[in-house]
Every structure is written in structure tokens, then in C-alpha cells.
Amino acid sequence: MRFLSIDGSQISKTFSEVHADVLQLMSELRDCGVEAGDLVGLMGPNSYEWVVADLALLGLECVSVALPAERRTQPGTVRELAEKYSLSAVLVTKALPVGSSLPEATGLLEERPLKFEKRAVPDDARPAISADVFSIAFSSGTSGTKKGLLMSKAGVENTMRVSAGAWEVTEDDNVLIVMPFSNFQQRYLMYTAVRYGLDATVVAPERMFQKLREFNPTIILGPPSFFEIAYNRVTAGSVREKLPYYVATALHTLPLGRFGRAVRARLGRRWMSMYGSRVRLMLTGSAPVPPRTVRLFQRLGAPLFEVYGSTESGWICFNLPRRHRVGSAGRPVDGVDVTLAEDGEVLVGTAYPQTLGYIFEGEETQQSVYLGPDKLATGDIGEFDRSGFLRLVGRKKNVIITRSGVKINPEELEEAVEKGCRITKAIVVSPGQDGLLSCVVWLDDPESAERRTEVESCVQELNRKRQSSHRMVDVLFRPAGELSVENGLLTRNLKVDRGAVMRKIFTEDIRGAR
Template sequence: MSITSLHTKLAAAPNSRLRFLALDGSLVTKSYADLRADVVGVMSELADCGLGAGDLVGVLGPNSYEWVVADLALLGLECVSVALPAEGRPSAAQLAELVATYHLSALLVTGTGPADVESASAVARIGDRPLKLHKRRHTCEECPSLPADVFSIAFSSGTSGSRKGLLLSKAGVENTIRVSAAAWQVTEDDDMLIVMPFSNFQQRYLTYLAIWFGLDVTVVAPERMFQKLKVLEPTIILGPPSFFEVVYNRVRAAGWRDKLPYYAAALLHAVAPGRISRRARARLGKKWTGMYGSRVRLMFTGSAPVPPGLVKVFHRLGAPLFEVYGTTESGWIAFNLPERYRVATAGRPVEGIAVDIAEDGEIVVASPHHQALGYTFGAEQGQDSVFLPGGKVATGDIGRFDRAGFLRLAGRKKNVIITRSGVKISPEELEHEVTTGCRVTRAMVAPSGPDGLLACVVWLDDAESEERRSEVDSYVKELNRQREPSHRISKVVFRPETELTVDEGLLTRNFKIDRDAVTRKIFSTKDRADR
């Protein structure tokens, strides 16, 4: 079985379903039998337009049923899909520019878009059936040379926000599917929740996994997530820490009377941790964790620094939240799982992955089936520093193993701050101390100017509260007394958490802090002064 024939796998679970809850509240439900019929129909129409194996075909738009149909149809035709990040509503001229820039034979648009899509001859809207477009032909010199195993190109934005086109491997992704299914012990009773954009490859792979094993899939617009999860009842949820910080922050902000159930659950967890008291703790924690529904059996988080306190709160409340670690280049690297976990770690290496720590602390992974084979579309220049000889991939992350073999992440290698005296500082470790000890949404440590002194930007739900500011200032001063001078934070900058969004440009598409953007916005303006 190959992912290129996933559409045939749909017949094995005809009654499984996909559900799409849009931003406007509308719900679309399709059985796998319905999905298969639509995929086969689109495959036929695209083939009639001259598209086939090896053609680069873009897919652009917000999450929708049509996005999944287009993706599976391109897999079935063995085209190479190019998942373009959706940003606003491009004009027909901009769509034509995308076709030329990425050497596309065609571009499929989902959702709402310009009314004159038809004026770009190689572009079609998936919702308009039958599909009609004129395949664009490129010269051999224009088209990138792709390895035979590449089936899709996805774009990854790192902490700097810069895009890299990744060449995704059939064998690598099929291995990721098998590893995930075995580790998570998926069954046909599961319902996989998807919230992030399909242009983020992890969300597509989760859809492939669900179809491969006959699971249900529920796709929710992020703005609707917490309104509808009680009704939709997923069983497996993956997301960045921000998906779970709502509960964490509500518990921390609650008064002592409202927090009595939490105190009781925490006491039970201390006396009888693990499965022994989990059911009782879950009942006590329902007022907070019930927003995710009553069927959730696995919650995974990663892709951004995970406050240990976040995971501890969920475990005390009997909620199955676990930190995991992976990259688009390699796939999954380490898992925490219900029967084997350690808080404040990313887990132990997954099956088939060898993890080494280089002399400078960088995590390097070796696997016969990495998820990506390299970079393209202008990102090839840095490829040799990531894809190393001998089937190794340098992750760019710094970490170490503890005595029990659990991997602890310390931050990004490129974020390391080197002082004038040559001292190396991992800002993520300082940020972790602040977010653990204070009621802040996020924190970022960076040099505040040419003097090299460290500043810490903290985002608060009430940035104007003198009490909250005083609390953070006092905590930072106490931390400074325990640190070497080179590691002390000289100033704290307070910002409202409402600005910490993708639209504001301070978060990447993966909800990581865009450090360059924050530095430009805050330390390059008058906001550099203490607030």
C-alpha cells in the first residue's frame, strides 16, 4: 500500500467520515464513500486536462473538503503537489504569478478567491465542477529536477519566518504514518482533530494516517475550536502549546475557592500518580479540560517551547497531554507516551530513529526513511548543513539526554546569544524560567541593543496591570540574584498578549515566536525603553 493509492483505501472504511467546521459555523460531513467518489471524479477531470505523473500542481486556500479532494486526486495521478501557504485573497494576476514562480503545470484554488479565476488559464477552483483548465508547459530548464520518490513540496517557516520548500518523500511519509499508528495504537473508533492549515504538512499527514487506518477526521477553524469540541468529541488532538494554554492560564488565574477541585486533583496525583487515580482526577478537572470533549484519549504538543507547568497541570487534572518532538525534514524524532513519559522532556527516540548530540549540543538524527529529501525553490543553498552524509539530518535544535534516556530540548542553535566575553547563552532556557515562575503568556529574551545587555519581552493578558508587572519584575530580580552576571536580564518589556498573532507578524505559521520580527518591532523602536 502506498500513499499514492490512498483513494482506493477509502473503500475499506466507507462509513468513516470527514467533518469540516468552517469559520462561519457551517458543518460539512462526508463519508469516505462520498470522498472516494469525488476524488475519482476530480482525477478524471484533471487527467482530461492533460495532468499526470510528475507535473507540479499547486494547491492554495484555507482548509476545506475541496482541499482534501484535490490533494488525494493529485496523489492518485502521481502529480507532485505544491502546498502553497494561504495568505489573504490573491488576485487572478497574483495566481498567474504563482504558476510562473513555482513552475506549476496548474494551480487549484479552494475556498473563496477572485471572481476572475478563469482569466488565469492554468488555474481552476476546485469547487467548480467539472474542472477545466489549460495545462501550462514549462521548458526543461525552468522545472526543478526532483528525486523519483518526491510526491509533494511543502513550505516550512522556522523561527525566523523564512520559507523553505521541502521535498517530501513517499517512503519517509509512509514510515511516519506507520510509526505514529503503532505508537498511538489507533483504531477505527478514533477521531483525529485537525486545526492548523493543510499547507502545514503535519495536518495532511494526519489525514493520510486517518484514511490509511479508517479513522474519522474532524477539521475545525481555529476560531471555532473551543466552541465546538464538546460537540465534535475528537479522541486525538495535536497542536502547539497555545492550544492547551487556555486551561493552564484559567487554572492559574482562578481564585482559591474555584481552585479547590484542582487542589484535590493535585493531591491525588501526588499520592497516587498515573492510572490509579486518573479517573477521579479527570472528574475533578472536568470544569477545565471538559472544553476538549469527553472522548479525548491522547493530546500531543510541540513545535514551540512547552512550559513544563502546562503539562503538569494537565496531568494533575487527569488529562492525557504529552510533549513530542519532530521536524518536517525527519518526521517524528521523540515521543512521550502514556506508558512512558517524563515531564519537561520531548520523550524517548521513536522506533527506527538514532539520535546523537553533536559536540556543540545540536541534535542530529539518522534514519533510513527521513520525511524529506532536501530543499528546493531557492532554499538549496543551506541544504548541505542540514542533510548530512550517512542519512543524517541536523535539526538545528540544542538538546541533551537525561540518565533515563529522555531527550531534553534547550533551544535553537541559531538563537544562541554570544556575549562580548564569549559566553554562550540559550535564551529559551531563560524564557522557560520566566514562563514557569510567572503568570505570563509568552516570554522572549534577546540583546536589547549594542551594549549586549539582555532584555525579556513578556506578553500578558493584562499588560497595564501594575500588580502583574510588579510580580514579574520581582521574580526576574530574584532570578538575577541566582545567575552569573552574563545571564542576568537587565530590563523587562511588557506587551499585550493580543498582539502575539500570526496576522500581527509576531508568530510564524506554526505559532512560534518570530524573533526577528519581535526584535524589529520592539527593540528597534521607542518601545526599547522600559515600560
């Protein structure tokens, strides 16, 4: 395992070394009074210490509570979270501000051995949790609250088996982990590496593209933004610079098999080498994926495929090298029954759901998601093609209903705008009570008259082809740089938070302009 932090420091560990460190931390936690069944918080940026602590809590049969990474490690915050979630202790990976002292029942993982006295939690304050639950994770919060998710041992073990089988993993593989461990997908990737003996490389996002060539991962999972960087570099080049891409595109239409892929990969090396030279599988899907990005990668012989899953259910559909369709989420994975409700919502049937329900926040929505012991509602709207590939067309909660009762799926309009012109992102919303649609567009240079004209012409052409209820009446231009987790417009999974967009652009900014 390798860990590269934002400051450039690097740690490499063998599995035997990890095992010894986990046993040592388990011993220290026992000495502090931590025992099976305790809820213990984990807080701070990704680090080797984070992984060791997570595995140690798993070994002690505690319930780890992965506190969102954007929480600031302040004494008051730590105390507040310990009280809020009935935590017996909190383990932090980052030192508190200079001059601050650690709150009670708090261990700083950089200072060993740990020495604290665990917090006494009254029995009536302890939440009732099934023995199958080993951790509590939190959602990305696109609905405004971060739901607590009860992670199932059996469900996560099944997710690991499904991944290892479908991806045909071997001990020669090296999986890349970039997003925060508080995002459960990253932890499950680490568990998979430990379980199946793969190498794992954990890199701070800010250092990712500086070190990929050196670390040479073979499996990369990431949001579309990881791969749109290469797409933008290709499309921004001159005609001369893009000549290898044009040749690869022509070869892509010919049935040349492995030889053709090898030639196209060689032609695309100037762009794809940024991901390393050993990548055999690139998977994306935590946010809507522009089909143009997937097509560009595949034309250049790069193995980028869409996948679909949720923290609640685990993996739902895969596109894989021998069975894929651009623009789809793939076919259902083995052991998962995917059906569509009358309104098009994707329903998942599985004997091993990854979670057993919500806790702390989100419990009021539990019945609308957990429809039975083996069935979950995803909140996504989809449709199947004749070959059994699932295509996602939007989120049920994002459907806009006009005053006349017309239902509008904004994601379909957004996809058309993003496909028709050169932009970073588009969001279609209805900010008023009149049901009229506005399109918010993020550009690298929102003041460029040429780029604005291009977008406005695209929107006009799309409007001409649609009925009046589906037409976008105005376009708002925004700088691409404001799309970040730090200012709240992106979630931890790098999805656009529509609620935050409405609050910032149609409330704060408009009010401030008056």
C-alpha cells in the same frame, strides 16, 4: 470525515464518498491536461475540496505544491506563484475577490467540473525532482524565508506507521485537525486517518472550542496555545473554584493507578470537558511547552504529553502514557537514532527521513541540515537524562554570543521567567552591539502596575542567581493580543518569530517613538 468551516457550514463524508469524489476530480484534471510529474499548486484555507484535490494529485502522481495559507488568493499572486515555482496549474479553494477573473491554468475547486488549460512549463524551467517526491511543503519561516521541502513517499509512509503503532490507533479513533493543510503535519494526519480508517475532524481554529464537545475527538495534536487556555482558566479561578484541582493534585501523589486517574479526571471535568469527553491522547510540541501546563493536565487526569519531531526528519521522540517525563521531549521513537554533537545539537539518524532536501528557498542551508543519506541536524540543542529522555534547551541559531565570547541560551532564561510569574510569553534578546539582554514580556494587561511589579521582581530574583553576562538589564511589556499570525509575530506553527520581534519592537516601534 467532518469539515467545519469558519462560516459554520459543515460537511460529513464517508470514505467511499471521498474515494468517489477523488476519482471524479482525477478525471477532470486529466481532461485539463494535468499528468504525472506536473507541479500543481494548492492554495487556500482548509476545506473538503483541499483534501480531495490533494488526494487526486497523489493519485495522478503529480507533485502537489502546498502554498502557504497566509498568501492572499489574488489573480496577481496566483500568476506570480505559478511562475516562481514552475507550476503547471494552481487549484484554489477560495473564490477570488468579486470582479476578478481566474488567471490561466487556475481551477476554482468550488466550481465543478474544472475547465482550464494547463500552463506550458519549459523543460529547462522544471526542477529536477526524485521519483520518491510526491509533494513540496514549506517551512514556517522562523529564519526569515520559507524553505521548500521535498516530501518523500517512503519517509511519510514510515511516519504514518510510527504514529499508528505508538498511538495504538483503532477505527474508533477520531483525530482532530485544526492548523492549515499547508502545514504538512496536518496533511499527514489526514493521510493517517485514510490509511488506517480513523475518523478525522477538520475545524477552523476560530470554531475549535465551540464544537469540540460535539465532535468528541480521541486524539488531539496541537501547539501549546491549544492547552494553555485550560491552564489559564484553572489558575485564574478563586480558591473555592480551584478546590477540585487541589484535591486532584493531592491524589496525583498517591499510587492509585487507573482508579486514581479516573477520579482526577472527574475532578477536572469542569475544565477539561472543553476538549470533549473521549480524548485519550493529547500531544503537543511544535513550540516550547511550559512544564507547568503539562503537569496541570496530568494532575487532572488529562493525557497531555510532549512529542518532538521536524518536517525534515519526521518524528524524533515521544512521551507516551506508559513512558513519559514532564519537561522532556520523550525518548527516541523506534527506528530513529538520536545523538548529540559536540556543541549539543540534536542529530537524527533514520533510514526513512520524511524529506529529501530543500528546493526553491533554503537550498543554501541544505548541507548544514542534511549531513548524509541517513543523518540530519535539527538545529536544536539538547541533553539526555540518565533514563534516556531528551530535554531540549534551545535553538542553536538563537544562542547569543557576548563580546567576551560567552554563549547564552535565551530559551533557558525565558522558561525561568514564564515559570516564575503569570505571563503569556517571554522572549530574551540582545538588541544592541553591547551584548546586554532585554526581556520582552507579553501580558493580558501590560498597563497593570501589579503585574509589572510581579514580573520585574521575578526578573530581579533570577538575575541575582546568575552571573553578570546572563542578567536581563531591562523588561519591555507588550499586550498579549499582538501575538498573532496576522501581524507576523507568530509563524503558522504558532511559534514566536524572533526576527519579527526584533524588527517590530526594537526597530519600528523604537524609531516611531523618537
